[in-house]
Amino acid sequence: MKKRLLLLSFFAAAATFTASAQDAPKADPPLVIFGSVDTYYKNDFSGFKNASGSSNIGTSFASDQNSISIGMIDLGLKKKVGKAAFVGEMSFGPRGQAQSIPNAAGVYDEGTNSYHIQNLYVSYDLSDKFTMTAGYMATFVGYEVISPVGNFNYSTSYLFTNGPFQNAGLKGTYTFSDKASLMAGIFNDGWNSYTSTNDVSTFGAQLFLSPAKGWTAYINLVSGSYSGTEVDLTTAYQVTDAFKLGVNAATYSAPHSGGGFSGVALYPQVAASSSVTFGLRAEYFKTKAGALAPLSGPAPGSSVTAFTLTSNIKAGPLTFIPEVRLDHMKDDFFVNKDLMPSKSASQFVLAAVYAF
Amino acid sequence: MAYLYYMKKLVFSIACALLVQTAWAQKDVLQFDENNKYVCYQVIEKPGMSMDSLYTRALQFAGYFAPKRTEKSKVPGSVTLKDNFVIYGSALLSKKEAGQVSYKLNIDTKDGKYRYNFGEFVFKPYKINRYGSMAVQPGVEIPLEKMWTKYSVKDTDTYLDQIGAFCKASSAKLVHYMDRVQVLRKQEEVVKKVATDKW
16 A cells, blocks of 8 residues: 555656646647637527528528527647648538538538538748748638637628638748738639639738737738639727727629629727627628629628627636627618518627637 | 545645645746836856856857847846747647747846846737637737736636746756856967978
8 A cells, every 4th residue: 555655646746747847838839729619599689580590680600590509619730840830620510511611512501511621721931931821721801700719799790701711722921020921822713612613713912011019900802703803901909908999891893793792890899807898890781783692691782781789708718799789771681570571680699609 | 444544645645746736836936026027036146257258158148049039238248138938728638829928038247146037028818810820919918917817816827837937947048058158269260371482
């Protein structure tokens, strides 16, 4: 028994030594696991529920009416050794599957999608300032992203839903300083697809500027004859410790057939405490006249104004997101509680997002 | 009864191990200065060594430790560098970058002694970006003294421990460098010449 105790003490001491040794900062961890899990409840105040289970407001995610539903489990691995790095991130669940990528037939169909790659790329630092990256990556365009961890609001904007989610391609990023960098690359002709439809003919570029401390601005261009051209400005300014203002403005022109959209969204956010933040998203989104019907939003030539009031309540790695949203269309688009056409729709969402 | 006796011993052993762990908390390396700012500070006597020699060694250390980060100090005999390092969260399965800590290191030299001072610690938390990489959140900077207002006691202790460990390891390198390094004078290039007309 004494031997056992001695052995136990030895292991305890060894474990303590090991823990202390690991406290020293390292240049890069050998392998990082990251991701998130999210779930939500939504209720459209009209009570309307269509055949697919969703309701009036049709922007991405948070779709299921009067239902406790799941978003996705997102699992990522990344590693960097010297100048070479990879990121592999995949998701399972409605948010990361059929709600964010079409299947081989080009249809957003829950029945045929099994999982979705969010990021799968390799990168190499050719110098301290220049990095090349190749693979399938989250798009560089826009303010909002697929992962709920990257967004303040749980529901998404019309600008996000109608813009690209991901782009596959090869890009180079040159960092002039911590205040400016330039990315340029060539991407597959189609957005949100692992493979090209015809060729690799989309050009993409991003100019990053940081005019002042806490202020970042990204000017983005993605252009190709197959997917059209979108010019986007995404900027955020941490004005004080408690107040942040974000702005997203974009215009998109569809190829050949005409049509497209333009819009602007403001994202003021106020931190009430270290764990509670309130934020508003105020968006104006207008569709251009033409053959292209938006993925979600008003018919060509119409517009919508949407206000989303959201709070982020943090409890460690878990964030609760209560949210109230009011959308007002220029023309009748929604239905009210009597199932009559309506220009307005409103909803409540309560989501929980765990990030690790 | 024998069972209870061994249980007591087991509990005592675990308590000892925990005490050892507590005693090794790296955050204890950090102190508060007269302005209530965290510093890691020490004066080291080097009898018989001139300020010039110590200053040269300090400069060489700064060049080795953080190339391109050393600033020219207006104070004679002083070396200043500003740099940052990454600290990690306390997840059990996988260590993830929590953010970077910027700091300032001053090394002041005098005849027969020198002092070092790690200070001006500012934590810049990371947030995962759309590409799955951890990146600084622009404009979000938390002085080390205010960490407890933003993070739990456990997280704050985890971060302070790592900052303490960094200071401890870095100051050990500095002391080692100041003790060991030879101040090499640049050898004058000897050009071999011969007078062929004198033979």
